[in-house]
Amino acid sequence: MSQVFREGLLDGQVCIVTGGGSGLGRVTALELASLGAQVIVCGRREEPLQETAALAPAGNVRAATCDIREEDQVDAFVDGVVAEHGRIDLLVNNAGGQFMVPAESITPKGFRTVIRLNVEGTWLMTHAVATKAMIPQRGGKILSVTLTPHNGLPGMVHSCAARAAVDNMMKVLAVEWARFDIKLNAIAAGMFGTDTFLTKYPKPIVDGAAATVPLQRLGRPEEIAWLVAHLASPAGDYTTGSVIDVDGGRNNYLGTWPPGHESDDAGNPLAEARRHLRTDEVPPRAG
Ligand SMILES: CCC/C=C/C(=O)SCCNC(=O)CCNC(=O)[C@H](O)C(C)(C)COP(=O)([O-])OP(=O)([O-])OC[C@H]1O[C@@H](n2cnc3c(N)ncnc32)[C@H](O)[C@@H]1OP(=O)([O-])[O-]
Numbered sequence: 290m291s292q293v294f295r296e297g298l299l300d301g302q303v304c305i306v307t308g309g310g311s312g313l314g315r316v317t318a319l320e321l322a323s324l325g326a327q328v329i330v331c332g333r334r335e336e337p338l339q340e341t342a343a344l345a346p347a348g349n350v351r352a353a354t355c356d357i358r359e360e361d362q363v364d365a366f367v368d369g370v371v372a373e374h375g376r377i378d379l380l381v382n383n384a385g386g387q388f389m390v391p392a393e394s395i396t397p398k399g400f401r402t403v404i405r406l407n408v409e410g411t412w413l414m415t416h417a418v419a420t421k422a423m424i425p426q427r428g429g430k431i432l433s434v435t436l437t438p439h440n441g442l443p444g445m446v447h448s449c450a451a452r453a454a455v456d457n458m459m460k461v462l463a464v465e466w467a468r469f470d471i472k473l474n475a476i477a478a479g480m481f482g483t484d485t486f487l488t489k490y491p492k493p494i495v496d497g498a499a500a501t502v503p504l505q506r507l508g509r510p511e512e513i514a515w516l517v518a519h520l521a522s523p524a525g526d527y528t529t530g531s532v533i534d535v536d537g538g539r540n541n542y543l544g545t546w547p548p549g550h551e552s553d554d555a556g557n558p559l560a561e562a563r564r565h566l567r568t569d570e571v572p573p574r575a576g
C-alpha cells in the first residue's frame with residue numbers, strides 16, 4: 290500500500306521501468322504496482338528483476354531481460370509488452386550509470402560506454418515505446434532519470450554530458466510529440482542512498498555526500514518513486530518538457546548555509562550591521 294497515494298490510482302496503466310531490478314528502479318516499480326499498475330521491469334540480469342517481481346504482493350510486476358543499448362533487444366522487449374498488454378502508458382528510463390574517474394583518465398572506449406548507455410539506450414527505449422505504442426494509441430508519458438547539479442560533477446564528465454543530453458532530449462520530444470499527447474520530463478536526481486551509490490564510489494565521497502546537500506541528507510528512493518507516481522497520475526497531465534530537480538537543494542548551492550567560516554559563535558549567518566540614519570544627519574532638501 291502506498292504511504293502517499295490512494296489505492297487504485299493507476300489501475301489499468303501499463304508501465305515499464307528500466308533498471309527495475311535494483312535501487313531507484315525497484316522502489317519505483319513497486320510503488321507503481323501498489324497503485325494498481327501492471328509493471329514490466331527490465332535490465333541485463335534476470336535474478337534481481339525476478340526479486341523485484343517477487344516483492345509485489347499483487348503479482349503485477351513482470352520481469353524481462355533487455356539490454357537497452359541493443360536495438361534488437363529493445364525492439365523485441367517493447368514488441369513483447371505491446372503483444373501482451375496492448376498498450377504502454379508510462380516508460381521510466383531509469384537504467385543508467387557511470388564510473389567516477391578524473392577526465393584525463395577516461396579513454397575513448399570509456400567515454401563511449403557511458404554515452405551509449407545513458408544517451409543511446411535512453412533514446413532507443415524512448416523511440417521504440419513511442420513508435421510502437423504511444424504514437425499509435427495517441428498518448429503516454431515518458432520520464433527519464435538524470436542528475437544534478439546541472440553545472441556538472443567533477444569526476445563524471447562523461448555522465449554529466451550524457452545526462453544534459455537526455456534533459457534536452459526530453460524537452461525537444463515534449464514539443465515534437467505534444468501532437469500525439471505524449472508528455473516527457475526528466476527527473477534530475479541528486480544523491481540517493483541506494484546500494485550502488487553506497488558501495489560503488491570511493492568511501493570518503495560517500496561519507497561526505499550528505500554534507501554537500503542543503504537539506505543535509507541523502508535522498509530516499511521513495512522520494513523519486515512518489516514523484517513518478519504523481520506524474521503518472523492525472524496530476525501530471527499538464528507537466529511536459531520539464532527537468533524536475535529532486536536533490537535537497539543541491540543544484541542551487543553546493544553546501545549548507547551558513548558555512549562554518551561565515552557564521553557567528555551561535556551558528557547564525559554573519560550580516561552587516563544596519564546603518565541607522567539619525568534625523569539630524571538627514572541632508573537638507575535640494576533647492
Ligand atoms: C555522486 C554520484 C551521483 C550519481 C550516482 C549514481 O548514478 S549511482 C548509480 C550508478 N549505477 C551504475 O553506474 C550502474 C550501471 N553502471 C555500469 O553498468 C558500469 O558502471 C558502466 C557504465 C561502466 C557500464 O558497464 P559495462 O559492463 O558496459 O562496461 P565495462 O565495465 O566493460 O567497461 C567498459 C569500459 O568503460 C571504461 N571503464 C569502466 N569502468 C572504469 C573505471 N572504473 N575507470 C576507468 N574506466 C572504466 C573502460 O574503458 C572499460 O573498457 P575496458 O578498459 O575494460 O576495456
Ligand SMILES: NC(=O)C1=CN([C@@H]2O[C@H](COP(=O)(O)OP(=O)(O)OC[C@H]3O[C@@H](n4cnc5c(N)ncnc54)[C@H](OP(=O)(O)O)[C@@H]3O)[C@@H](O)[C@H]2O)C=CC1
Nearest residue numbers: 308311312313332333334356357384385478480481483485
Ligand atoms: N543513486 C543516486 O544517487 C543517483 C542515481 N542516478 C541515476 O538513477 C538511476 C538509478 O540509480 P541507482 O538505483 O542508484 O543505481 P543502480 O545501479 O541500482 O541501478 C541501475 C540499474 O540499471 C540497470 N542497467 C544498467 N545498465 C543497463 C543496460 N545496459 N540495460 C538495461 N539495464 C541496465 C541495472 O541492472 P543490470 O545491471 O542488471 O542491467 C540496474 O538495475 C541510474 O540511471 C543512476 O545513474 C542519478 C543521480 C543520483
